[in-house]
Amino acid sequence: MEGNQILKQRMDAQGFTQTELAEAVNADLRAAGYEGTVSDRTVRNWLTGKTRWPHQRQRAALEAVFGCPVNELGFVPREDSSCSVPEDPVLRRRFISATTGAAMAAAGTVSTAPAYAAQARIGMSDVQRLLSKFAVLIASDHRHGGKRTIETQASALAGEALALQARGSASQRVRGALYGCAASFTSSAMWAAIDGRRFDAAQRHFDRASSLASMSGDPTIQFRIWSHAGSLFRHMARPADALAANDVARRLPIARRDPMFASLGHARHAAIHGLTGENRAVRQALGHAQDALQQADPGEQRPVWMNAFYDQAELESLALAAYLSLAAYEEAEAHAHRSLALLRPEMQRSRAITTARLAHAQLGQGDIEPAVATAMSIPADPAGQHPRVTTMLDDFGNALRITAPSSEPARTWDQYTRDSRRSPQ
Template sequence: MHTTRNAALEAWMEEHGHSSNSLAVAVNDAVERLTGHTGGYDGSSVRAWKSGRVRWPNEVTRRALELVTGLPATELGFVPRGRAKSTPVPQQEDSDMKRRTLVGGFAAAAAAAAAPGTASRRIGMSDVDRLQTRFAEIIASDHRRGGQRDIEQRAAALADEALNLQAAGSATQRVRSNLYAAAAAFRSSAMWAAIDGRRYEDAQKHMREAQALAEMSGDQAIKFRIWSHAGSMYRHMGRPNDALAANDVARNLHITRRDPMFASLGLARQAAIHGAAQDRTGTRRAFDQAEEALDRTQEAPRPVWLLAFYDQAELDSLALSAYLALGDYPTAEFHAHRCLAGLRPHMVRSRAITTTRLAHAQLAQGDAEAATATAMKVPATAATQHARVSRMLTEFGAALRATVPRSSVVQTWNEHTAAWRATA
């Protein structure tokens, strides 16, 4: 039987840099989030979708694809059974053109929702709770395979979904504030995914929208997250003065005086910025204060994004980054080992970053064999698909070749990285 290739899916994959294998991995992750069981797709499954041999995947597959791409299955070129394939829909406008204009646009949407005769239903906290469930899914995706463009796009789409609810019906001020907070939270996750993927121009666009939404929500916790992310972004961009200024905005929020966990995170990130700026005294002082604040932390209701990652292991991860930047390699290695011992199982992305940094610390101390063995523990998916990890491993290879040129260790590393690339 003649089949028509799925040009829409092929175009989406090309635009977003997905191979058949990488899209299969993303769909498998989405299936796990939806069902609790890992999907069984591989590159041949995706090729069957592209070729048109599978015109209408089963419901779980369609939901997983929609979660990955942010698009309905029909817009991905799939055709429901019994329906003739229609003329392809023209490509949507650029995502930036579709975004609402900061505060003015948000306020207009809220005003429209409040206008007489426009409300079609009552928006309540159950709608907010549903968005919070989706937010938890975004957080889980980030910790498994952070920095991916599909996570950024999905988070941005969910931010727009939260805003659309503002105009979908009537709501109390409490509900509206929570909707703005949810939209800010999603936009801050899009911002972080872009930072983690080294797409800094996109990250700054998300940051500006997230900041406006956070102001409208009045939510101190999400304001902290956005400004703290901004500090991390500027640190990765090599702008320590801007990083300190942004992180200071987060640290000066009232929530850091009420909750020592927020205070600790702000201080730990400040210490990492001091390390990047070569301020040894500031680094040590801030880390000591961060540990003291963490020790004072007690059980309390906190946002899911904070509870999902911040603990002693994350503090050690930030210390590792700082002392590596300072050239204090023994101290960096100490924090790396302590971080790896304390990382929770879901922190897949963090484990890859920490392992890579540990390899750098070991190599800088002259132990090329141990460093290479450590670097080879990084999973191939992180080594080839996570922008920060890929860059650090490339730098590791260059440093290894400069340290022990023409050695068997270099040959081992070259063969290992070739195997990585072959599976990408």
């Protein structure tokens, strides 16, 4: 027997390694209230055919991860299961009330709590517990970014937040906070999908997140979601839609009340204007972003996602992106150096992206040898495997071959990329 080739093909299609699939299944199991006990060895047993029919909880989690019935993943029921009552995965994720059911549909998840268990009192301590898990996920995102496991884990956290709605009574304040958590977590799934260039998935997360955000009443969450939508359309090369979405974020009350939010809105607007070639608009937006950032109170309490990434280094990075789009390479390089000097050590993904952009800026000025050296300085693993980084480095190689096809730096780069592909990952 050749093992479960169908599962292997589905894993390859979605970019899962054995370890990543185990993490995704465990994330769904934890969201359903169970222990995450799946390991890469478990997945290996599925692939080799040693385990032809996972147990019930794992089957339900696999269906959630791949979005299809488990028998479409190459699994075959045991002979003695033919007389058993068919499993209904809806029972595992059934709606507990009409209100929570609508929220679950918006988030793409459903509760696993039985109706008779809805007696406990849910409080802000439960919200804080979720936010602590979220902080860990945010840290992982800044180290790696774009990984499907981060997207899956963020979605699972959103399901966990909504499941709490069904498990007990809570004040209106707590319920609003739980919807806010679910919206924020779904927004993180959206950003991971954007970062991984899985744009269809990102748009689905956007639809869910915006519905949840409206139920939360939290303007900071609404800002994040619409700002992410602007970034999504910018990466899809749809600047008109990007400007419209980012304008929604910039017009929210939080952007008028807190200069930090205003600064981020202006900086992302500048990056979008770069795509349309509007030099004056880029400079104006960056000026507004810098002024607002200087006015922001660093001691003001803000969401963990804002504190985790937006600062002067990120503003410089967005300015770099804007000037690269304008082909203003000298200015782009200056912003790249400033961003790299200010980036916090844990921002590995951001450092790799900024370094790749710096290489483009140097190449655009004809500084071929420094450009190649800069591109080769990006660590191969994990930063160099980030989807956005690999795309930028591929584009860099193409531009290098056009600019100096027979030069020594071009030959050095080609050899480097060939060696990198042969290296074990």
